[in-house]
Amino acid sequence: MRICLCLDSSRLLRWHLWLAEALAEVPGDQVFCAFAAGCRPLPLICRLVLDLERLVYGFRGNGATDPVEAELRSLPPCPADQVDVMIDLSGQDPLAAGPRVLTPLFNGVPSEIGVMAALANDQDLQVNLHDTARPSQPWMARPASTDREVFTVSLNSALSCAVTVILKALREHAGAASSVHGRQTTVPSLGALPALAWATGAVASKAVRFLDNLARGGRAWGIGWRFDETSSLIEKGEAVFRVLTGSTDGYLADPFPFRHQGRDFIFVEKYLYSKNRGCIAVVPVGRHATAGAPQIVLEEPHHLSYPFVFEQDGQIWMIPESGAARNVSLYRAVEFPYRWTREACLIDGIEAYDTTPLRHEGGFWFFVSPRLWRSTSWDVLSLYRAESLVGPWKPHAANPVLIDATLSRPAGDFIRRGGRTLRPVQDCARGYGNAVTFCRIDALGLSEFAQTPVGRIRSGTFGCHTYNRRSGLEVIDLFGHVRGLREVATSYGLLAPDAPTSEARGQPPFWRMPGPG
Secondary structure: OEEEEEEOOOOOEHHHHHHHHHHHOOOOOEEEEEEOOOOOOOOHHHHHHHHHHHHHHOOOOOOOOOEOHHHHHOOOEOOOOOOOEEEEOOOOOOOOOOOEEEEEEEOOEOOOHHHHHHHHOOOOOOEEEEEOOOOOOOEEEEOOOOOOOOHHHHHHHHHHHHHHHHHHHHHHOOOOOOOOOOOOOOOOOOOHHHHHHHHHHHHHHHHHHHHHHHHHOOOEEEEEEEEOOOOOHHHHOEEEEEEEEOOOOEEEEEEEEEEEOOEEEEEEEEEEOOOOEEEEEEEEEEOOOEEOOOEEEEOOOOOOEEEEEEEEOOEEEEEEEOHHHOEEEEEEEEEOOOEEEEEEEEEEOOOEEEEEEEEEOOEEEEEEEEOOOOOOOOOEEEEEEEOOOOOOOEEOOOOOOEEEOOOOOEOOOOEEEOOEEEEEEEEOOOOOOOEEEEEEEEEEOOOEEEEEEEEEEEEOOEEOOOEEEEOOEEEEEEEEOOOOOOEEEEEEEEOOOOOOOEEEEOOOOOOOOOOOO
């Protein structure tokens, strides 16, 4: 396939290079470059704000909006004869009739400034990819951002997401259109004073949070737990959880319960401030509201979290999150629960987060959230399948099956109830660990996936991004001012029965589900 990138010569950015390099890696693809007749650079105030952030936060020049003029100008020029696909990254007037044209819009704006305008107006981020091969059905995605108060961070997330959407559109819909269905979009002006005031306010907000951390211990993660043999939070609708927090040297999160030989344990991520990374710890708990001290059971040179513990073939296994090591590893209990050994690397070369296995129709599935380019890993869902636990693991035909900050990243083990399979997912639209939504899996196969959001957990003003239940032991985690907190009331509510369904079937329209509630 011959693909031409249409660029604005005043805006030759690193995310354009990410796209060009990813396209060039596809066998049979040829990548060319053409420059639009006019120039529409980022407004000076926007560039000044990005430069200010670079100074304040110490960014090192590898972001999505950093200029890479020499590398992009070295691409071969677009041939005179017709190319197969034109990707319009110039943000200018619609191209003349010709090949299939893909045009990314950021909150309705055909330029990176759309991301900045959305943040300044406190809007959720959206990426729409207009495709002349299917003019009435744009490809859509909802990226997350690790810090909505910093333009650079959100631009990294949204533009990484745009690369992923473009690659997916090219792979899943190879058809071409005979003409371009034009669009007219007016690029809004942020204005110098509002943009500068917003950036200054964001820096001031960070300073206030820093002082708050010193004065109050800051916001941190903790875990909640309760025993109830008869009914779960989902069945009761509301429940009170006891709260366990870390000591001053770190915090606890990602709880997974497990019962062994009549004893109950909660495996957790224990984050150590001194090492700036997480490890896996275990907390023994009793049926009479007693909890022991967290004891570290697994530590690696890289970050570990999300300790998914399960039993298979007479052995107890753990798959912790090890995205920083770019692999998915399997550990076996040598002396449960305190000694573990690494048995196998199940998937290598992928920065995958919160791997959650599922047995389904005789096979094994992994639900994971990968990090692509400078994205967050909060807004993408990919699936892998194998005949046995040790693989080989093969990617789903439609990966990534979902790009949506509200309904992608796993939030705990699957729940089987009433003949249905529910999947806890993290809602990260407004930040990491905002809430947990439960999705019913409607279809899962080699080339299909569909889910429908059906319920949601709320814990008052606290964030939450993990839910699990096993043998009557129910656990959640909490984000906020948890120091000194002893109990927290948590509720579960059903979503509207007509909540939208996300799906991937063969070569479908791309999907995005609005945030529930």
